Amino acid sequence: MVFHYPNGRAYDYHKNENHPSLVNKVNHRSINHNRSKTIYGNRGMSLEEEINESNQYYLSQGIAVIHKKPIPIQIVSVDYPKRSAAVIKEAYFKQASTTDYNGVYKGKYLDFEAKETTNISSFPLRNFHAHQVEHMRACQKQGGICFTIVKFTKTDELFILPADLLFKYWDEQDKSRKSIPKSEIEQLGYKLNYSISPRIPFLKGVDLLIANS
Amino acid sequence: MVFHYPNGRAYDYHKNENHPSLVNKVNHRSINHNRSKTIYGNRGMSLEEEINESNQYYLSQGIAVIHKKPIPIQIVSVDYPKRSAAVIKEAYFKQASTTDYNGVYKGKYLDFEAKETTNISSFPLRNFHAHQVEHMRACQKQGGICFTIVKFTKTDELFILPADLLFKYWDEQDKSRKSIPKSEIEQLGYKLNYSISPRIPFLKGVDLLIANS
Numbered sequence: 364m365v366f367h368y369p370n371g372r373a374y375d376y377h378k379n380e381n382h383p384s385l386v387n388k389v390n391h392r393s394i395n396h397n398r399s400k401t402i403y404g405n406r407g408m409s410l411e412e413e414i415n416e417s418n419q420y421y422l423s424q425g426i427a428v429i430h431k432k433p434i435p436i437q438i439v440s441v442d443y444p445k446r447s448a449a450v451i452k453e454a455y456f457k458q459a460s461t462t463d464y465n466g467v468y469k470g471k472y473l474d475f476e477a478k479e480t481t482n483i484s485s486f487p488l489r490n491f492h493a494h495q496v497e498h499m500r501a502c503q504k505q506g507g508i509c510f511t512i513v514k515f516t517k518t519d520e521l522f523i524l525p526a527d528l529l530f531k532y533w534d535e536q537d538k539s540r541k542s543i544p545k546s547e548i549e550q551l552g553y554k555l556n557y558s559i560s561p562r563i564p565f566l567k568g569v570d571l572l573i574a575n576s
Numbered sequence: 577m578v579f580h581y582p583n584g585r586a587y588d589y590h591k592n593e594n595h596p597s598l599v600n601k602v603n604h605r606s607i608n609h610n611r612s613k614t615i616y617g618n619r620g621m622s623l624e625e626e627i628n629e630s631n632q633y634y635l636s637q638g639i640a641v642i643h644k645k646p647i648p649i650q651i652v653s654v655d656y657p658k659r660s661a662a663v664i665k666e667a668y669f670k671q672a673s674t675t676d677y678n679g680v681y682k683g684k685y686l687d688f689e690a691k692e693t694t695n696i697s698s699f700p701l702r703n704f705h706a707h708q709v710e711h712m713r714a715c716q717k718q719g720g721i722c723f724t725i726v727k728f729t730k731t732d733e734l735f736i737l738p739a740d741l742l743f744k745y746w747d748e749q750d751k752s753r754k755s756i757p758k759s760e761i762e763q764l765g766y767k768l769n770y771s772i773s774p775r776i777p778f779l780k781g782v783d784l785l786i787a788n789s
Contacts, residue, residue: 422714425714425717427718428711428714428715428718428720430673430674432645432646433645433646433647433648433649433670433672434646434649434651435646436646436647436649436664436667438647448668448669449668449669450666450667450668451649451664451666451667451668451669452665452666453663453664453665454649454663454664454667455661455662455663455664456661456662456664457646459646460643461643465678465679466678466685467685467687467715467718467719467720468718469718469719470684470685470718470719470720471683471685471719472679472680472683472684472685474680498641501635501638501641502641502680504638505640505641505680505681505682505683506680506682506683506684507641507680507683
């Protein structure tokens with residue numbers, strides 16, 4: 364639910380997508396600026412929007428409760444106009460210390476990221492920050508189910524990348540390659556196909572992760 | 577971990593605590609503005625800070641992974657000064673659609689709020705928003721462990737208020753009282769005592785909730 368305050372306009376990341384400093388800050392959260400317009404059923408939504416919509420479906424059907432966390436912001440100054448809402452006048456983007464999504468499904472704690480790549484045959488590890496990987500490791504130790512929803516945008520293919528497979532390549536990246544081969548993701552992850560409701564039925568992949576955990 | 581950007585100063589809610597519009601906006605998130613200075617071991621920290629410190633302890637000891645969610649913000653305009661971080665120039669506080677804290681502990685999904693009252697003998701239901709109660713209900717249906725850490729500030733007493741007890745009074749508030757008697761919380765909740773590490777050992781109460789779930 365988005366509340367619109369008086370004079371409030373939704374902020375459009377896309378308008379500023381070419382500015383490098385913004386791209387640095389929000390690159391890994393507001394994903395998918397340069398989508399081709401050849402769409403196979405996702406109607407130009409970003410991966411984030413597709414997942415939010417899927418979460419909304421799962422919530423409305425009583426299947427799971429999963430939310431995207433708000434973008435962390437360091438607030439420096441706030442104005443308090445009389446008889447209207449407080450206005451934040453100066454604030455900065457902070458680096459998140461966790462992943463973007465978490466929630467509960469069938470008694471299990473879920474924790475995941477959503478990432479896109481324009482690469483064809485591998486998924487670059489530079490898409491992850493060290494703290495995200497450490498967070499997933501800590502959650503998995505507590506019995507959480509951790510993964511990444513990976514999208515290969517050139518082919519509109521979606522996969523669930525289990526955290527264990529990410530950890531394996533992450534830990535070896537200094538002496539080995541800095542990306543995960545798509546063939547490995549195909550073999551050890553789970554392919555997701557777009558559907559109507561939910562748009563991305565990622566809990567099907569989660570069921571398999573739970574069965575194998 | 578807080579990142580300080582160039583020229584960034586931490587924003588201090590306390591400076592503005594008397595302004596009604598801010599109080600409206602951040603009341604239920606940045607808790608505990610009017611603490612007495614008679615402290616029994618919590619050294620003037622707000623309840624939120626105490627819980628954050630406790631979560632930090634649990635994380636560092638590998639006991640649980642629990643984080644406070646960022647405050648949700650609607651961004652309206654952002655500046656991109658050359659060679660420095662993007663500055664948010666206009667943004668508004670949004671109402672959160674979930675509770676403030678969630679995480680994973682012993683394979684369980686935890687979801688909770690932290691609330692204070694200056695009342696002596698009861699805890700007013702107006703401390704909660706309908707969407708927070710609905711969110712806890714949805715999480716509990718999925719097998720999550722939901723509760724509120726309640727602080728009676730006049731006596732520095734802390735309790736775990738199980739979600740079921742909250743739901744009971746919440747659902748009856750139209751035909752009955754609009755607060756939960758402290759005696760009920762003492763009887764059906766769990767009293768928490770301040771300790772050194774962690775400052776608020778709330779997972780002890782969670783163990784009892786899990787045992788009874």
